[in-house]
Amino acid sequence: MRYPPFIEADLDFPDFWHVIMHHPRPRVDDVPTAVSAALSRVMEGAGLKKGDRVAIGVGSRGIANLALMVRTLVAELKRLEAVPFIVPAMGSHGGATAEGQQAVLARLGVTETDCGAPVYPDMATETVGHVLGGVPVPFARTALQAAHSIAINRVKPHTKFKGALESGIAKMLCVGLGKHDGAMTYHREAMQYGFLPLLKAMAGELRERSNFRGAIGVVENAYDETCRIEAVRCDSLFAQEEKLLEQAKAHLPRLPFRELDLLVIGQIGKEISGAGMDPNVTGRAFDLMESDFSEQFKATRVAILELSPGAGGNAIGMGNADIITEKVFRAMDYEVTLMNALTSLSLHKAFIPVRLPSDRKAVQAGFTTLGPVAPQAVRAAIIQDTLHPTAFLASAALIDELRGNPAAEIIAGPAPLAFDGDDNLVAPWG
Numbered sequence: 461m462r463y464p465p466f467i468e469a470d471l472d473f474p475d476f477w478h479v480i481m482h483h484p485r486p487r488v489d490d491v492p493t494a495v496s497a498a499l500s501r502v503m504e505g506a507g508l509k510k511g512d513r514v515a516i517g518v519g520s521r522g523i524a525n526l527a528l529m530v531r532t533l534v535a536e537l538k539r540l541e542a543v544p545f546i547v548p549a550m551g552s553h554g555g556a557t558a559e560g561q562q563a564v565l566a567r568l569g570v571t572e573t574d575c576g577a578p579v580y581p582d583m584a585t586e587t588v589g590h591v592l593g594g595v596p597v598p599f600a601r602t603a604l605q606a607a608h609s610i611a612i613n614r615v616k617p618h619t620k621f622k623g624a625l626e627s628g629i630a631k632m633l634c635v636g637l638g639k640h641d642g643a644m645t646y647h648r649e650a651m652q653y654g655f656l657p658l659l660k661a662m663a664g665e666l667r668e669r670s671n672f673r674g675a676i677g678v679v680e681n682a683y684d685e686t687c688r689i690e691a692v693r694c695d696s697l698f699a700q701e702e703k704l705l706e707q708a709k710a711h712l713p714r715l716p717f718r719e720l721d722l723l724v725i726g727q728i729g730k731e732i733s734g735a736g737m738d739p740n741v742t743g744r745a746f747d748l749m750e751s752d753f754s755e756q757f758k759a760t761r762v763a764i765l766e767l768s769p770g771a772g773g774n775a776i777g778m779g780n781a782d783i784i785t786e787k788v789f790r791a792m793d794y795e796v797t798l799m800n801a802l803t804s805l806s807l808h809k810a811f812i813p814v815r816l817p818s819d820r821k822a823v824q825a826g827f828t829t830l831g832p833v834a835p836q837a838v839r840a841a842i843i844q845d846t847l848h849p850t851a852f853l854a855s856a857a858l859i860d861e862l863r864g865n866p867a868a869e870i871i872a873g874p875a876p877l878a879f880d881g882d883d884n885l886v887a888p889w890g
Contacts, residue, residue, distance in 0.1 A: 461817070471824045474836045474856040477873030478888050481716060481850045483682035491525050494689040495532040495676060499610075501691035502674035503540075506608060510541040515603035515671075516577070517549030517611035517637045520564045522731035522770065522847070523678060524686050527569035529612055533676070534577040546570060546579045547603050549611060549636030551643030552803035553730060554772065555796045558583050567770050568731065585641045588669040591661040595649045597634065598641040599670050611637065611675040615704040617712055619735035619745070620806070623656035624702050627734065629675040629692050634662035637672075640803065647805045660698065667694050677704050682713035684847055713850045714741055715757065715841060716865055717858070721833065722826040722840040723759035726887060728777050728788075729768030729845070730800075735809060736777020737764070738846035744780040746808045761826040765819045765885060767791040768845070776800045779811030782829075785822045789815050818883035844889045851889060853877075 462468075488494050508514075514537050518530055530546065537544040546565070554560030558581040565571065565579060572578045585598035603609040611632050618626035625631075635643050642662075650658050666672055672694055679688040688707060692700045715723075728736040739745040743757040763783040767775050773793025778784055789812070801810035816822040827838055840855040854862055862868045878886040 463821075466828045467816070467821060467825060471827055472835060473823070473827070473877045474838065475874035476842070476853040476855055476877055477859055477862070477875075478871050479852055479854050479862055480869045480871055481713070482867050482869060483713060483850065484711070485681055485683060485685070486687040487681065488686045488689055491528055491686055491689065492532040495529050496536045498676045498689055498691040499533055499536050502610060502676070502693060503608070506673045508540060508542055508608065511543060512607035513543045513545065513605070515547045515600070515606040515609040516544055517547050517600075517603065517609065517613075517632060518565060518570055519613055519632055519636050520548075520550035520553040520561075520568075520730060521614060521734065522568060523614045524680055524684050526612075527574055529676065529678070529689075530570050531575045533610075533612065534575050538576070544577045545606070546572075546575065546577050547600055547637065548579070548581045549600070549613075549632050551635045551638065552640045552799055553774070555793075556583065556640040556799050556803065560772070560796070564772060567772065583639050585639050589665045591665050592649075592653055592658065595653070595658070595662070596645060597662050597665045597669075598638045598645060599666060600637050600639050603637055604671060606671060609637070609670065609672045611672075612678065613675060614678045614680060615701060616680070616708045617705070617740050619733060619739050620804075621655040624705070625656060625659055625698060626705055628701050628705065629677055630659055630663040630697060630701060632675070633666050633672060634659065638662075643803050647803060651805065663697065667697060677701065679704055679708045679711065681711045682850055687711065712740060715843070715849050715852065716862070716868060717839070717841070718757060719839065720759040720841055721830050721838045722761045722763070722823075724763045724765065724823055724826065724840065724842040725781070725846065726842070726844045726885070726889075727766035727768045728764050728775070729771035730774045730776060731770040732768060732845045732847050733777065735780070735806075736771075736775065737780065739780070741846040741849050742780065746780050760830060763822045763826045764788055764813075765822060772796065774800055776806070776809045778813060779809045781813050783822050783825050784813050784815055785819060786815055786817050819885040820879045820883035823877070823885070842885070842887065844887065848889070853887065
């Protein structure tokens with residue numbers, strides 16, 4: 461393919477520095493003990509009896525220590541002489557198929573072999589009630605067939621809306637454990653009723669009319685480490701989750717800039733963010749009923765270099781970038797990506813941006829499509845992914861600002877950008 465001369469010719473990139481941001485780092489040292497204690501509080505008063513079947517809802521999000529937490533829940537329920545099993549709680553992810561959702565959990569280390577309980581990925585649901593004058597509230601049939609249902613999920617800021625409840629237990633309850641039916645219902649009806657009011661209405665109905673007992677709520681620090689594990693009881697779901705969300709927002713890592721000319725993202729993926737790349741980091745949302753998050757951060761150009769292996773071909777979120785590489789395009793399963801986009805009504809996230817043949821040319825296009833800005837003046841940052849914005853490469857135009865930031869440590873540089881023989885970026889994180 462032919463490209464304009466400013467892409468065909470090599471660009472003299474400015475030097476970059478390797479920077480690490482330092483944030484508070486509280487951690488849970490003994491994860492199994494914390495999970496066991498939380499489960500005990502969740503099930504207190506639930507009438508758990510010997511032989512009771514217990515469904516454990518597990519989602520598609522990459523969570524630190526997820527397999528260990530699920531394994532601990534299974535072992536503890538068995539110790540209590542219950543019969544646990546695992547239900548994928550991920551709406552339309554995995555292509556909205558049982559096989560696809562089981563494969564998503566397997567990529568996260570959640571399998572019968574690893575966790576000690578069978579995985580039942582059936583997509584069938586039953587309607588347990590109606591809210592707001594007729595909106596159906598579906599719930600996984602396999603979970604309803606148990607005596608009790610619980611869930612485990614990370615509480616964090618949402619990629620689509622802002623409110624007292626965002627991404628966490630309530631959302632997993634009505635969207636994740638609602639399977640594809642629940643995801644479709646929620647996203648469609650939210651266009652009329654609003655994301656937060658509908659979330660509270662559907663989750664409230666499930667608290668009253670299903671076998672849901674509560675959840676293990678997880679908060680992570682700025683380094684994606686487990687910093688809090690808490691029992692979220694069914695009767696205090698909303699109040700407890702609101703407090704966990706406040707803590708999660710306090711630990712959310714972001715780049716230390718208000719504006720960039722170019723943000724280069726090493727990889728996106730569904731296990732990295734529900735939106736592929738987190739708008740809380742990128743400033744890009746571009747969707748129905750969504751803000752563009754520009755009050756926090758804005759990047760004029762965004763480029764994506766890879767689709768993560770753990771994404772299973774789901775390239776949702778690429779449409780919020782301006783530039784991708786051919787590697788991203790070739791790794792994409794468009795059917796899986798489209799299913800996610802149509803279910804969430806987030807069509808823009810499945811748009812295909814400008815495609816460039818290599819990392820070098822993708823980064824170069826980011827520099828050369830800004831208008832009359834000299835490369836040395838371009839404010840550019842390169843991150844591994846939106847889960848890890850605490851370590852990044854910063855261009856020369858940012859270095860004075862970083863030197864004045866007490867939380868920033870410049871650990872290497874200046875140095876030119878390095879590319880291998882195939883023009884893949886050689887980054888310090890590998």
